[in-house]
Amino acid sequence: MTRIDFHILSCTGFNEAAHYVCRLTEKAWAAGHSVLIYCDEDWLQGLDEHLWSFRPDAFVPHHPLSDGETRVNLTCSEDCGGHHDVLISLAHQQPPHFSRFNRLIEVVFEAPELKAAKRAHYRFYQERGYPLQNQRV
Template identity: 45%
Template sequence: MTRIDFHLNVADHLLYTCRLVRKAHGSGLRVVCFSTRPEVLEQLDQLMWTFSDEDFLPHVVTGHPGITETPIVLTDKADDVVHHDLLINLDEQWPPFFSRFERLVEIVGLDEDHKALARQRYKFYKDRGYPLNTFDRAGA
């Protein structure tokens, strides 16, 4: 069963995502970052190239031919999901394919609208019996 972690009070969700991806990749996990908004994936792609001078995060954006070999995938499609270690949800709704993964991370920002949508996702997962964890990242 998928373990679901909510990371709360994150000031910059894309920078935080890069840090999570760096940690997961360093631990040997394969990562999928999901959003149905192309601009989010584009911003994350750019940030992964520039957020650290010391770390390289080998990643591809949906549709790239090397998607099956690359350990980090940025996608808006369930069809592009080729590995199932860690899913990071950057969308407002739950990913329809999240149950294929060992772990799911939900990143919750500071905005009240964002928190309200996260509460709906939390309730969705809880009602289905998924193990849930919360981590308050205020100031992190």
């Protein structure tokens, strides 16, 4: 069964949340995991740029899933490619095919529409009996 964690950030903006997602992705990648980052279409380019520049000494090889599959991909579509290890979601929409992943991390920050969407995701998972963890960051 998929392990689902909600990482609840105290920040209010996308840039701070993107920085957190980059650090989380780097940590998972360094531990040997493959990572798919699922986000809204208007955030895809920003996350891509953040992954290249969030720290001067960081290097997380990645690209959009539409350009081919690697250990770290970003997507805003329902296509998950062959990924099944770690899914990080910063999207308003519930991640498609989340149940094929070993772990799902739902990232929440202080944006009213996003918080409302993530609450709906939480209820959905809870009603289906998934073990849920909350982590305030």
